Amino acid sequence: MPLPQTEMPGRLQALFSERGIRMTQQRRAILQVMETATKHLDAAHLLRKAKRLDPSVDRSTVYRTLQLLKRHGLIDELDLMHIHGEGHYYERKLNRDHIHMACLRCGKIMEFVSDIFDKLKGQVEKDCRFRIVVSRLEIGGYCASCSK
Amino acid sequence: MPLPQTEMPGRLQALFSERGIRMTQQRRAILQVMETATKHLDAAHLLRKAKRLDPSVDRSTVYRTLQLLKRHGLIDELDLMHIHGEGHYYERKLNRDHIHMACLRCGKIMEFVSDIFDKLKGQVEKDCRFRIVVSRLEIGGYCASCSK
DNA sequence: TTCGAGATGCGACTGATTTGCAACTGAATC
DNA sequence: GATTCAGTTGCAAATCAGTCGCATCTCGAA
Structure with missing residues (x-):
């Protein structure tokens, strides 16, 4: 394989x-x-x-x-x-964009792929007539174990 | 008012x-x-x-x-x-997050509010059990007039 | 092999942000 | 209103990430 x-x-x-x-x-x-x-x-x-x-x-x-x-x-x-x-x-560009989440407490970086993200980009391209070349969604907050 | x-x-x-x-x-x-x-x-x-x-x-x-x-x-x-x-x-934090789009040709900055963006953040909070504090979505590309 | 456009190492430079410190000041207390 | 001091400031020097000029080197096409 x-x-x-x-x-x-x-x-x-x-x-x-x-x-x-x-x-x-x-x-x-x-x-x-x-x-x-x-x-x-x-x-x-x-x-x-x-x-x-x-x-x-x-x-x-x-x-x-x-x-x-x-x-x-x-x-x-x-x-x-x-x-x-x-x-x-x-990071190498992968075939699918992903979101980065950074935990403000432990510093861990998580990645997340989402259809909704793709949909959002589609909406921007259509509603704003904006041709997207790069996009970056970064989120800061607390991961599951740190927000307990 | x-x-x-x-x-x-x-x-x-x-x-x-x-x-x-x-x-x-x-x-x-x-x-x-x-x-x-x-x-x-x-x-x-x-x-x-x-x-x-x-x-x-x-x-x-x-x-x-x-x-x-x-x-x-x-x-x-x-x-x-x-x-x-x-x-x-x-920029001052407003009550509703918005997306920033930057035109790579003319340098114009556009802002865009989207329900889908809110939904995406909801998905991250739920599916990743991640408590969001700040989020930033920036998009680079070509605006309507520059991509003609 | 030759050869030139393009790539490299080096060191100096820039621009953004941070820091240490002595002097100052807002606002709580008298 | 005067006193007080923790928190804030201006200044100058330091740091840090990234860039640039230039002489030299090296891919890779012919």
């Missing part, structure tokens, strides 16, 4: 060559980290992990690659309600 | 004394700017406008007051998809 497309290793690399984007040693390291990440990474974490694969990776290359990925719509940028500072977090 | 509660002048000030928060000359100026603002303000704009009412207002007081307002849930913090830099924008 094949992995779902969103977890196919090397998918980002494949998309790069598909689009004629040059692949470099440093980008390979950064993409590999993005693809195998199990949680949301900020630029500093991404740098640290990428350096382990290729010590030559520089901070500015990480930022430049993130911009590239953003421009190509391959990653989403998140704030996660700024519960851990002012920076940004990144 | 009274103004709707969300536009009542002095409402933030009233909420301050209600909660036993000390009122100062500088805070009065900052709150007044927040209350009479017709568009989304970032910290620098807020400072400039507050200085016109009270030239002694300092940048750090603006930031400290914004934190205070955030902690008390009296304002919402927005990114507006970072179409004009990395800073934040602020």
Whole structure:
């Protein structure tokens, strides 16, 4: 059984060559980290992990690659309600948008997929005649165990 | 006919004394700017406008007051998809949450109130047993005139 | 292999926000 | 109205995330 497309290793690399984007040693390291990440990474974490694969990776290359990925719509940028500072977090764009919930007490991040969210976006596109490119719904509050 | 509660002048000030928060000359100026603002303000704009009412207002007081307002849930913090830099924008919290749409071409910001959005939040609270405190839905894309 | 557009590392820079600290002030109490 | 002090302020310096200029390097097409 094949992995779902969103977890196919090397998918980002494949998309790069598909689009004629040059692949470099440093980008390979950064993409590999993005693809195998199990949680949301900020630029500093991404740098640290990428350096382990290729010590030559520089901070500015990480930022430049993130911009590239953003421009190509391959990653989403998140704030996660700024519960851990002012920076940004990144995740591979999956085939379906999801909501991020951040617990203000324990800091846990939860994700949630909802048909109603899709419907809401449809309503915005129709009622406001607005062509959606990116959307970000972040919710801060208390998770089940923290609100007891 | 009274103004709707969300536009009542002095409402933030009233909420301050209600909660036993000390009122100062500088805070009065900052709150007044927040209350009479017709568009989304970032910290620098807020400072400039507050200085016109009270030239002694300092940048750090603006930031400290914004934190205070955030902690008390009296304002919402927005990114507006970072179409004009990395800073934040602020607006008084109204009685009903709304969606922000930012046009990636002309930079226009639109707001939209939707029952579906309320329903979606209801679903999150119920299905995820998550107690929502703040929520932020920002959408980037192209407005009607720019997507022609 | 050659070669040039595009990518990189480095270090300096910017812009947004925070902090430490001494001086000040609102408002509760007398 | 004067006193008092916890909370607030302005200032300057620090921090933090992200960007930029530039000389050098390197993919990958020919």
